[in-house]
Amino acid sequence: MLDDPDAATARATLGLGAAAVLDVAVGGSGGLLRADGDASSLVGVWTTGDIKATLRAAAPGGWLMLNGDSIGSAASAADQADDALEPLFLALWDDLADTEAPVSGGRGASAAADWAANKTLTLPDARGRALIGAGTGAGLTARTLGDGTIGEEEHTLTVAEMPAHTHGIRSVQAQRAGNPQSPPPYQVNNDTAGTSGSTGSDEAHNNMQPSLVANWMIKM
Numbered sequence: 001m002l003d004d005p006d007a008a009t010a011r012a013t014l015g016l017g018a019a020a021v022l023d024v025a026v027g028g029s030g031g032l033l034r035a036d037g038d039a040s041s042l043v044g045v046w047t048t049g050d051i052k053a054t055l056r057a058a059a060p061g062g063w064l065m066l067n068g069d070s071i072g073s074a075a076s077a078a079d080q081a082d083d084a085l086e087p088l089f090l091a092l093w094d095d096l097a098d099t100e101a102p103v104s105g106g107r108g109a110s111a112a113a114d115w116a117a118n119k120t121l122t123l124p125d126a127r128g129r130a131l132i133g134a135g136t137g138a139g140l141t142a143r144t145l146g147d148g149t150i151g152e153e154e155h156t157l158t159v160a161e162m163p164a165h166t167h168g169i170r171s172v173q174a175q176r177a178g179n180p181q182s183p184p185p186y187q188v189n190n191d192t193a194g195t196s197g198s199t200g201s202d203e204a205h206n207n208m209q210p211s212l213v214a215n216w217m218i219k220m
Contacts, residue, residue, distance in 0.1 A: 046219045048087045049095070051126075053214040064088075066216040068125030070104070077104075078120040088220050089114075089121050092146075100124060100146030124148050126216035130209070154204035167196040 046052070051066060059065050064080055071085045072078030078085075092101045093111035104120040114121075124146045134145040143150070 048219055049091045050219040051216055052219075054217055055214055057215070059215075059217045062220050063217040064123070064220060066123055066126040066218045068123060068127070070120040070122045072104075072120040073115060073118050076118040076120050085220055086115055088218070092121060092123070096124075096146040097144065100144065100148070123218065128153075130211070131216075151207075153206070153208055155207045156202070156204040169196055 064071070064085075069079035071080045071082075071089055073086070074081050074083045090111040093103065093107070093114065098107055101124065102122045103114055108114045108117065108119070125148055129148055130151075132143060132150070134143050134147075136142040
């Protein structure tokens with residue numbers, strides 16, 4: 001429990017900074033954090049476009065599930081149509097390529113123009129996906145921000161992926177001798193080629209790491 005004399009001192013003690021106070025509309029003037037509140041109502045802690053994992057089945061106010069829904073203005077045909085989504089629409093329009101966050105009808109001159117035209121933008125879909133860092137680096141594969149098409153849950157090995165190996169095979173040799181009058185004695189050598197029998201079922205193997213299933217949410 002803090003014994004600081006005022007909210008400003010308490011914020012400094014907690015290292016929250018001047019912006020980390022409750023919205024006036026949510027908690028009242030001068031409030032720091034309700035005893036039964038959660039961090040989603042803090043200003044300056046979570047910013048538009050931030051994502052977090054949750055074991056909640058539904059997103060709280062100010063958040064959306066990151067499940068591939070489209071977003072747009074209240075007048076749009078988006079899955080999530082709300083004028084409060086404008087900051088998220090503008091941020092993702094600027095930071096993600098159209099491949100990762102498609103805009104209905106294609107992207108126009110600017111994010112603001114597309115928002116005003118009531119276009120929709122589709123969020124990335126984090127369902128069934130593990131998160132990895134975007135960008136490039138020495139010895140690393142380049143990864144595009146927002147790309148959700150990487151990897152596979154099951155994989156069937158190709159010939160190129162198999163370790164080098166050999167298969168044994170049996171060679172048959174036949175020999176025959178005789179004493180006819182003519183021609184002279186003869187010998188027959190017969191090397192027979194063949195293939196080894198096949199085994200296995202040619203099915204894909206599970207390619208998933210041990211995991212905990214949760215929902216991913218994105219801040220509006």
